[in-house]
Amino acid sequence: MFSYYLDLALRSLRRNKALTALMVVAIALGIGASMTTLTVLHVLSGDPLPEKSSKLFYPQIDPQDMDGYKPQDDPPAQVTWLDGIALLHAKRGDHQALMTGGAVPVQPAQSSIEPFFEDARYTTADFFPMFDVPLLFGRPWTSADDDSHARVVLISRKLNDKLFQGHDSTGQTLRMEDAAFRIIGVLDGWRPSPHFYDLNSGNYSEDEGVFVPLTTARELKFGRSGSMDCWGKGSGGEDDLEAASCVWLQFWVELDSPAKAAAYKEYLLHYSQEQKTLGRFQRPPNVRLPDLMGWLDYNKVVPGDVRLQAWLAFGFLLVCLVNTVGLMLAKFLRRSSELGVRRALGASKRAVFAQLLVEAGTIGLAGGIGGLLLAFVGLWLVRMQPSDYASLARLDLPMLLATFLLAIGASLLAGLLPAWRACQVTPALQLKSN
Amino acid sequence: MDILPILSTLRRHKVTAFLVILEIALTCAIVCNAVFLISQRLERMQMFSGVAEHELIQIQAVSIGKQNDAAARAQEDLIRLRQVPGVTGAALVNQVPFTNSSWNTSVKLGPNQKQATLNATQYFGENLLQTFGTRLVAGRYFNADEYLDFEAVQRDQKLQAKVGVIVITQALGERLWPGQSALGKTIYLGETSVRVIGVVAGLIRPSLFNGDASAQWSMAFPLRMNVSNANRYVLRAAPNDRDRVIAGAVAALRKADPHRVIIEKKTLDEIRSGFFQNDRAMAGLLVGVCIALLVVTALGIVGLGSFWVAQRRRQIGVRRALGATRRNILNYFQTENFLLATIGIALGMVLAYGINLFLMLHYELPRLPAIYFPIGAIVLWLIGQVAVLGPAMRAAAVPPVVATRSV
Numbered sequence: 092m093f094s095y096y097l098d099l100a101l102r103s104l105r106r107n108k109a110l111t112a113l114m115v116v117a118i119a120l121g122i123g124a125s126m127t128t129l130t131v132l133h134v135l136s137g138d139p140l141p142e143k144s145s146k147l148f149y150p151q152i153d154p155q156d157m158d159g160y161k162p163q164d165d166p167p168a169q170v171t172w173l174d175g176i177a178l179l180h181a182k183r184g185d186h187q188a189l190m191t192g193g194a195v196p197v198q199p200a201q202s203s204i205e206p207f208f209e210d211a212r213y214t215t216a217d218f219f220p221m222f223d224v225p226l227l228f229g230r231p232w233t234s235a236d237d238d239s240h241a242r243v244v245l246i247s248r249k250l251n252d253k254l255f256q257g258h259d260s261t262g263q264t265l266r267m268e269d270a271a272f273r274i275i276g277v278l279d280g281w282r283p284s285p286h287f288y289d290l291n292s293g294n295y296s297e298d299e300g301v302f303v304p305l306t307t308a309r310e311l312k313f314g315r316s317g318s319m320d321c322w323g324k325g326s327g328g329e330d331d332l333e334a335a336s337c338v339w340l341q342f343w344v345e346l347d348s349p350a351k352a353a354a355y356k357e358y359l360l361h362y363s364q365e366q367k368t369l370g371r372f373q374r375p376p377n378v379r380l381p382d383l384m385g386w387l388d389y390n391k392v393v394p395g396d397v398r399l400q401a402w403l404a405f406g407f408l409l410v411c412l413v414n415t416v417g418l419m420l421a422k423f424l425r426r427s428s429e430l431g432v433r434r435a436l437g438a439s440k441r442a443v444f445a446q447l448l449v450e451a452g453t454i455g456l457a458g459g460i461g462g463l464l465l466a467f468v469g470l471w472l473v474r475m476q477p478s479d480y481a482s483l484a485r486l487d488l489p490m491l492l493a494t495f496l497l498a499i500g501a502s503l504l505a506g507l508l509p510a511w512r513a514c515q516v517t518p519a520l521q522l523k524s525n
Numbered sequence: 526m527d528i529l530p531i532l533s534t535l536r537r538h539k540v541t542a543f544l545v546i547l548e549i550a551l552t553c554a555i556v557c558n559a560v561f562l563i564s565q566r567l568e569r570m571q572m573f574s575g576v577a578e579h580e581l582i583q584i585q586a587v588s589i590g591k592q593n594d595a596a597a598r599a600q601e602d603l604i605r606l607r608q609v610p611g612v613t614g615a616a617l618v619n620q621v622p623f624t625n626s627s628w629n630t631s632v633k634l635g636p637n638q639k640q641a642t643l644n645a646t647q648y649f650g651e652n653l654l655q656t657f658g659t660r661l662v663a664g665r666y667f668n669a670d671e672y673l674d675f676e677a678v679q680r681d682q683k684l685q686a687k688v689g690v691i692v693i694t695q696a697l698g699e700r701l702w703p704g705q706s707a708l709g710k711t712i713y714l715g716e717t718s719v720r721v722i723g724v725v726a727g728l729i730r731p732s733l734f735n736g737d738a739s740a741q742w743s744m745a746f747p748l749r750m751n752v753s754n755a756n757r758y759v760l761r762a763a764p765n766d767r768d769r770v771i772a773g774a775v776a777a778l779r780k781a782d783p784h785r786v787i788i789e790k791k792t793l794d795e796i797r798s799g800f801f802q803n804d805r806a807m808a809g810l811l812v813g814v815c816i817a818l819l820v821v822t823a824l825g826i827v828g829l830g831s832f833w834v835a836q837r838r839r840q841i842g843v844r845r846a847l848g849a850t851r852r853n854i855l856n857y858f859q860t861e862n863f864l865l866a867t868i869g870i871a872l873g874m875v876l877a878y879g880i881n882l883f884l885m886l887h888y889e890l891p892r893l894p895a896i897y898f899p900i901g902a903i904v905l906w907l908i909g910q911v912a913v914l915g916p917a918m919r920a921a922a923v924p925p926v927v928a929t930r931s932v
Contacts, residue, residue: 110828110831113824113825113828117821117824117825120817120821124814157639158639158641159631159639159640159641160639161640196587196589196786198589205786206589206784206786207786208587208786208788268589268590269589269590269591312591314587323715324682324715324716325715328676328679328680328754329754394803395887395888396803396807399562399807399884399888400807400810403555403559403810403811403814404814406551406555407555407814407817407818409551410548410551410552410555410818410821410822411821413544413547413548413551414548414821414822414824414825416544417541417544417545417548417825417828417829418825418828418829418832420540420541420544421541421828421829421832421833422832424538424541424832424836425832425835425836476802476806477799477802477806478802478803478806508540512540
């Protein structure tokens with residue numbers, strides 16, 4: 092029966108080629124646009140570390156003075172050197188790391204490559220185990236290396252390809268800012284998106300090429316970048332940030348159970364109180380402990396434009412669907428007499444309905460396939476855009492399935508009303524009227 | 526034109542008529558808001574910078590390793606740069622418009638004020654304003670003897686009190702002291718205070734992280750940068766000379782210090798264009814969606830019109846046979862479309878207003894100007910009429926003899 096209906100549907104569709112094309116193209120455009128924007132939204136609001144994100148927390152405390160104090164204000168988004176080091180050395184979490192970003196001049200040994208600036212991350216030893224950073228070669232540094240200001244560096248796979256043609260470079264020397272570093276490890280293509288651990292350097296920016304112990308970077312006065320907020324006396328310049336009343340570092344902690352998280356928050360409160368008693372903090376204790384996804388939400392990392400585009404695309408899809416429903420309805424009603432004859436010859440209402448739904452479904456399927464192709468084109472166009480998230484816009488399996496479901500769902504929705512309306516014909520009336 | 530027969534016909538095609546109305550309403554609502562968004566983006570891209578954009582070049586050059594004689598090296602660089610043919614001005618500055626990297630501070634109007642009045646950006650660099658080409662509207666620029674070394678000021682808190690004077694933008698002055706002249710007024714920054722000695726027409730902040738409303742809240746200080754605390758060299762040259770000047774300037778900088786990395790060399794036009802790239806992309810996308818929506822809607826009307834005409838061939842034939850002219854038939858379909866479009870537009874206006882309220886809530890957009898409503902209506906009426914013209918003409922061409930034939 093299905094193949095017969097399909098045959099009928101194809102005949103009917105062939106009779107009105109322009110109209111069929113119009114319906115298919117309208118559905119395809121709507122679905123293509125929706126899927127493109129949904130995919131971008133999905134990629135941008137994704138979880139950068141799905142296995143671990145619920146165990147990673149970003150402690151916030153408020154070390155500022157009373158100037159500009161408002162009780163409802165959020166604590167600063169970063170920590171001072173003194174607080175960061177105190178939290179790090181307290182070792183209250185399962186892992187913890189203090190970090191900031193920067194850029195260093197890399198001076199390759201080969202004379203064929205001019206010195207260039209590479210984005211860098213200055214951090215402490217737990218960064219690698221805490222964030223499950225995959226290593227291609229070598230090993231991360233240890234907290235002993237942190238304490239001894241060791242001249243060691245981990246480099247990204249991309250930089251390893253550039254400087255060492257992808258060979259195992261551990262043990263080799265890398266010159267940066269006129270200082271020699273021993274390469275102890277190579278990262279295996281790691282690009283968490285969003286760039287959650289430091290949102291100052293662009294939410295979806297490419298990751299750093301070199302990773303250096305924070306203590307070493309500070310000792311050698313490596314260039315720092317990112318945001319810095321100061322109060323009171325502020326800072327006397329980049330060289331003495333350790334004593335400055337400025338927040339400029341990110342501190343992350345891993346807490347493997349909710350009980351530990353609750354205990355950690357207590358600890359932060361206790362720490363703030365203690366600092367206030369010592370006179371270092373002036374404001375009443377104000378602590379937060381968002382987990383990774385909570386921190387991303389708080390910072391609204393997904394660009395407003397991307398959400399707006401998704402809304403726009405769904406509005407467009409709605410218009411395309413209404414358009415298709417209207418055309419299909421008009422078309423089915425025009426065939427009332429033909430349907431009347433079928434009904435009079437014994438076809439049940441159900442059979443007529445099924446026949447019309449097959450026709451609608453055919454259009455929907457064609458539109459869905461067209462939409463999928465258009466989504467690929469759309470995503471390719473997005474990747475051509477200059478925004479920092481552009482290269483992330485790719486269709487993954489869940490989105491591919493979602494596209495298909497959307498296409499089928501949309502077309503059935505578009506077909507249901509016309510098919511139902513058209514199978515309500517009264518056979519006698521239709522036969523009589525002509 | 527008698528519209529009663531049209532209404533009674535439409536009543537028999539309730540669902541189809543409703544779908545056409547819905548499509549027109551949705552299109553109207555989306556297009557009105559999309560066009561408004563486009564105009565907002567285009568307006569943003571025209572943002573006033575206050576500097577001689579077409580004449581400026583930024584070269585970012587960083588020396589590797591610890592810098593000795595940083596101040597002398599900066600002066601040497603600037604002397605070499607000024608000797609490059611075509612260069613009419615050069616400065617070493619801490620920040621440049623549209624580069625998204627900025628130094629900001631809280632501003633207070635009194636020494637004991639607890640809450641800061643606002644947050645403004647700080648421009649440092651000898652001859653910065655002259656090189657940028659800002660327009661002085663009151664007071665004066667800094668004298669050569671007023672400049673202090675930024676490095677020394679940073680290291681010695683006592684020197685901070687000696688900075689003494691600043692130049693601000695007209696917009697910042699108006700915001701701090703509405704209706705008064707900013708000249709001679711004092712503002713408080715951290716522990717120090719400074720007096721306004723000059724006001725420029727405009728000088729945009731390098732980054733608009735605080736929103737577009739504070740775009741012009743800028744201050745310039747008489748502070749001299751050196752190669753260890755600044756790396757942005759700004760050059761001024763005639764628009765056509767800029768490419769040549771960039772090449773010459775890079776060569777000059779390398780000659781002064783071969784051990785240095787040129788991170789960026791761009792004209793301010795290029796930098797500005799990059800700054801607004803997202804707005805441009807969004808505007809382009811919205812234009813595309815608007816066109817696609819209008820085309821889909823128009824084609825939908827053509828398709829439906831064709832069906833209705835085909836369905837009513839006999840009815841049209843009978844009317845023709847009873848004396849209706851071709852003109853009458855044409856008018857019938859045109860009026861029918863006009864009716865549907867009018868209802869759709871009315872609904873669409875309400876919807877457009879609703880969408881605008883939603884956008885105002887979530888995207889800090891202003892209210893949709895009233896002018897969009899009549900213009901949107903006229904555009905959709907026109908599109909409807911153009912779209913229905915083909916089917917209506919086909920209807921008008923139906924000969925009266927059809928009435929006598931049975932299918």
